[in-house]
Amino acid sequence: MPYLHSLALKCTTFSDWTETNTSENSLTQYIGLTSGLNDPDGIANDCSPSTTCRTTADNIFRQVRISGGTARSYVEGATTGCSASGNAPRHIPALYYFGTYTQDGTAHNDHDFCAAEVRPLTELDVNNLPTYAMVTPTLCNDGHDCGNATVDSFAKLWVDKILASASYASGDTAVVVLYDEDHPVPNLIVAPNAAAGVNDTPGMSHAAMLQIWDLMLGLPLI
Numbered sequence: 001m002p003y004l005h006s007l008a009l010k011c012t013t014f015s016d017w018t019e020t021n022t023s024e025n026s027l028t029q030y031i032g033l034t035s036g037l038n039d040p041d042g043i044a045n046d047c048s049p050s051t052t053c054r055t056t057a058d059n060i061f062r063q064v065r066i067s068g069g070t071a072r073s074y075v076e077g078a079t080t081g082c083s084a085s086g087n088a089p090r091h092i093p094a095l096y097y098f099g100t101y102t103q104d105g106t107a108h109n110d111h112d113f114c115a116a117e118v119r120p121l122t123e124l125d126v127n128n129l130p131t132y133a134m135v136t137p138t139l140c141n142d143g144h145d146c147g148n149a150t151v152d153s154f155a156k157l158w159v160d161k162i163l164a165s166a167s168y169a170s171g172d173t174a175v176v177v178l179y180d181e182d183h184p185v186p187n188l189i190v191a192p193n194a195a196a197g198v199n200d201t202p203g204m205s206h207a208a209m210l211q212i213w214d215l216m217l218g219l220p221l222i
Helices: 002-010 026-035 060-066 110-117 148-163 206-217
Strands: 012-014 071-075 100-103 106-109 118-120 132-136 175-177 188-190 197-199
Touching: 002 148, 002 188, 026 060, 026 206, 060 071, 060 100, 060 110, 060 132, 060 206, 071 110, 106 110, 110 118, 148 175
Parallel strands: 012 197, 071 118, 071 132
Antiparallel strands: 012 188, 100 106, 175 188
């Protein structure tokens, strides 16, 4: 993976990483990454969004929304909002959040924002980035069904666009490349001020990454 390797040499990589639950599959890791919780409301393994597979847990998408920012989940393969078409729902955690909350005296449900916030990847505009974005490649481009060369090409296509943007040049944007599994995988942080080399700080994990995002965005810690 020469492209991701080149980023790893310049930026921060992690020698060890702890996923949300080492005994369960992808969905548990994505929910943990975005809520800090392990199997909230009984979500486990890779169930599809339904009345028996959803959670009311607080999550980073809601946090960003309440703060006045924009949260987006960009789904490769999808052509409409709130869709996992051409992809895998277990890799799109925003589809599973159905919590109710009140803001400025008005009741909301996380799912009410699904069509607006879960969008096709083709809508990602590096010249108009949201406050927080999660990009979900297809099962081929994320390495599940295809080889590392395919993953590397996908990463180069999209990450290079972001790194060439004015937002990144201004120091306002960081790119985080994460796998939903623990190790060995090339989890890394790409930012103008990222310390080059391997970070061996104990406790790096999906939960720690959520905390880092909250701190970066000035949000209260979940």
